[in-house]
Amino acid sequence: MKNNPTEPRLISLTRLLETARAEITEKTPQELQQLLGQDDVLLIDIRDIRELTREGVIPGSFHCPRGMLEFWIAPDSPYHKPALSPDKHLILHCASGWRSALAAKTLQDMGCPRVSHLAGGFTAWKESGNKVEEKT
Numbered sequence: 001m002k003n004n005p006t007e008p009r010l011i012s013l014t015r016l017l018e019t020a021r022a023e024i025t026e027k028t029p030q031e032l033q034q035l036l037g038q039d040d041v042l043l044i045d046i047r048d049i050r051e052l053t054r055e056g057v058i059p060g061s062f063h064c065p066r067g068m069l070e071f072w073i074a075p076d077s078p079y080h081k082p083a084l085s086p087d088k089h090l091i092l093h094c095a096s097g098w099r100s101a102l103a104a105k106t107l108q109d110m111g112c113p114r115v116s117h118l119a120g121g122f123t124a125w126k127e128s129g130n131k132v133e134e135k136t
Contacts, residue, residue: 013098016102017098017101017102019105020101020102020104020105021101023105023108024101024104024105024108024115024116024117025104025115025116025117026097026101026116026118026119027091027116027118027119028119028120029118029120029124029125029130030128032118032125033130035089035091036058036059037060038089040087040088040089041088041089041091042062042083042084042085042088042089042091043058043060043061043091043093044061044062044063044064044084044090044091044092044093045057045058045062045063045064045093045094045122046064046066046069046092046093046094046099046100046103047063047065047066047093047094047095047099047122048065048066049063049065049135051095051122052135053135055095055122055126056132056133056134056135057132057133057134057135058093058122058130058132058133059131059132061093062083062084064081066094066103069103069106069107070106070107070110072084073086073107073110073112074110086111086112086113088114089114089115090107090112090114090115090116091115091116091117091118092104092107092115092116092117092118093118093121093122093125094121094122095121095122095123096120096121096122096123097117097119097120097121097124098121100117100118100121101117103117104116104117
């Protein structure tokens with residue numbers, strides 16, 4: 001069977017992640033630890049609520065489910081959350097760093113000037129021995 005040049009080709013997940021990571025800023029758990037608590041930094045946990053309940057959270061993080069991120073960030077959205085101010089350095093994380101890398105790229109494309117993501121996600125945070133709280 002020949003490839004039809006008029007049919008769209010799917011990009012592999014690996015390629016999609018490589019492209020996003022080439023255009024975004026990644027923070028290590030150690031770098032994130034130094035940034036937490038600064039007034040102009042907001043750590044955004046984009047994992048599903050079930051993941052937070054099961055695994056815990058990084059203290060001080062703001063939960064925004066991945067499916068709502070663009071809607072909560074955009075000032076013209078009826079779902080806009082003022083806490084997600086693009087004036088802050090927005091640092092995203094998920095479980096392993098895949099969703100947050102793609103989400104960081106999306107926020108950059110939306111015009112957010114300072115966006116990063118946690119390389120390795122929540123897993124890397126925990127494995128580095130950093131504090132985790134139960135979801136309350």
